[in-house]
Amino acid sequence: MQNNNLAQLELPTVMGKQFAEIPDDLFIPPNALEVCLEKFSGPLDLLLYLIRKENIDILDLNVSEITEQYLEYIELMDSLKFELAADYLVMAATLAEIKSRLMLPKESFEDEEDDPRASLIKRLQEYQRFKTVSEKIAILPRVDRDFFVASAKLPKLDEIESSEVLISKDDIFSAITEVINRPNYKSSHLIDFEELSTQERIQILLELLNKTNIISFSKTLKKPEGKKGVVVTLLASLELAKDGYVELIQNKSEELFIKSSRSI
Amino acid sequence: MEIKTINSVEAILLGSGRPMRLSELKNILENSGLVIELSDIKRSINELEERYQDTSLEITEVASGFRLQIKDDHSPSLNLLWNEKTPRISKALMETISIIAYKQPVTRGDIEDIRGITVSTRSIRSLLERNWIKVSGYRDIPGRPALYVTTKEFLNDLNLKNISDLPKLPEIEEAEEKDILSQAV
Numbered sequence: 001m002q003n004n005n006l007a008q009l010e011l012p013t014v015m016g017k018q019f020a021e022i023p024d025d026l027f028i029p030p031n032a033l034e035v036c037l038e039k040f041s042g043p044l045d046l047l048l049y050l051i052r053k054e055n056i057d058i059l060d061l062n063v064s065e066i067t068e069q070y071l072e073y074i075e076l077m078d079s080l081k082f083e084l085a086a087d088y089l090v091m092a093a094t095l096a097e098i099k100s101r102l103m104l105p106k107e108s109f110e111d112e113e114d115d116p117r118a119s120l121i122k123r124l125q126e127y128q129r130f131k132t133v134s135e136k137i138a139i140l141p142r143v144d145r146d147f148f149v150a151s152a153k154l155p156k157l158d159e160i161e162s163s164e165v166l167i168s169k170d171d172i173f174s175a176i177t178e179v180i181n182r183p184n185y186k187s188s189h190l191i192d193f194e195e196l197s198t199q200e201r202i203q204i205l206l207e208l209l210n211k212t213n214i215i216s217f218s219k220t221l222k223k224p225e226g227k228k229g230v231v232v233t234l235l236a237s238l239e240l241a242k243d244g245y246v247e248l249i250q251n252k253s254e255e256l257f258i259k260s261s262r263s264i
Numbered sequence: 265m266e267i268k269t270i271n272s273v274e275a276i277l278l279g280s281g282r283p284m285r286l287s288e289l290k291n292i293l294e295n296s297g298l299v300i301e302l303s304d305i306k307r308s309i310n311e312l313e314e315r316y317q318d319t320s321l322e323i324t325e326v327a328s329g330f331r332l333q334i335k336d337d338h339s340p341s342l343n344l345l346w347n348e349k350t351p352r353i354s355k356a357l358m359e360t361i362s363i364i365a366y367k368q369p370v371t372r373g374d375i376e377d378i379r380g381i382t383v384s385t386r387s388i389r390s391l392l393e394r395n396w397i398k399v400s401g402y403r404d405i406p407g408r409p410a411l412y413v414t415t416k417e418f419l420n421d422l423n424l425k426n427i428s429d430l431p432k433l434p435e436i437e438e439a440e441e442k443d444i445l446s447q448a449v
């Protein structure tokens with residue numbers, strides 16, 4: 001009777017074969033176990049699962065068998081989720097206690113009230129009522145999952161937090177005097193690009209000298225550059241002469257020649 | 265029934281986006297200068313129900329009043345639209361809310377007694393944040409633990425009108441209780 005709704009927990013099926021227990025040779029990565037144990041919402045849930053697995057009624061609970069299975073699970077959990085295991089350990093202790101009491105001669109709990117299993121069975125039954133009903137509630141139509149509210153409501157705007165600020169007149173005064181008396185760090189200056197760079201001109205001269213070995217100064221000039229061009233070129237050739245790359249030759253003809261010194 | 269009244273009721277339902285009581289609707293309409301009876305509003309709602317028959321809308325009555333909903337034939341497409349916004353509720357949380365619903369008012373300890381496991385602050389907070397439960401008082405025992413009850417919001421969200429509309433809590437099967445002894449290990 002009860003088994004019908006109890007049997008809803010499906011056993012994993014691999015290649016058509018149902019597995020009631022985890023195969024011994026199965027490699028389980030530690031994180032997977034955590035997930036597997038999270039499936040249970042508590043020690044009672046785990047107990048119920050073990051009972052269902054045996055396909056027996058709660059009332060027929062065989063404590064010693066269940067205790068052993070339960071402890072196997074606890075051992076699995078123990079190393080992984082200690083915090084969670086605390087409640088499970090309490091249950092393990094309860095089971096062990098019941099088991100030990102059941103080993104005593106039967107006369108010692110002749111009275112129905114004294115059945116050591118009674119309170120555990122009661123708890124399991126009580127828990128099962130709520131577990132069953134919670135499963136029913138979980139599948140009731142739920143807003144934003146199974147149905148939606150129609151609305152032309154204005155969207156919720158994020159409220160700007162208006163925390164009250166306490167400022168005195170004096171605070172404002174000292175702030176403004178501070179601002180007024182603040183030294184003026186601002187001064188503007190223009191940054192110009194170097195239109196004609198000496199460095200660049202050195203390169204150009206070197207390239208020219210590579211080709212011709214000697215060149216007259218006036219030939220390296222470009223008209224649009226004007227006076228500045230002359231100055232830069234002169235600087236460049238002086239620079240080169242200083243470092244010994246070129247020789248500057250000026251005869252009486254007033255024309256200045258730049259001669260590569262390497263080819264000498 | 266004047267069409268203007270019906271439309272006004274519709275406008276408020278649409279604009280509120282939440283369940284509205286008949287008296288709430290009446291208040292708003294009266295404040296906007298309409299002379300109206302509660303029965304007129306009820307009739308307007310009936311008219312609207314009729315009007316919506318061939319549309320995607322419907323009016324449902326839940327714990328906090330009447331509200332406009334989208335007929336659930338359209339839920340699959342709306343689910344695609346709002347996919348990310350529907351948070352899952354864990355098994356444990358579902359058990360907790362169920363215990364509160366059927367045993368209210370309860371303390372956290374009561375829930376733990378039934379579930380056999382510590383109820384985390386996080387799960388209680390998550391139910392409070394959902395507005396599914398609220399604190400109704402404190403039990404007069406050492407520590408004065410908070411007593412939790414379910415809210416109308418909880419019923420609204422499950423499309424229910426009364427707490428009694430929840431599924432019936434199964435009875436404990438007391439059959440063959442005498443057998444407990446004979447079944448001993």
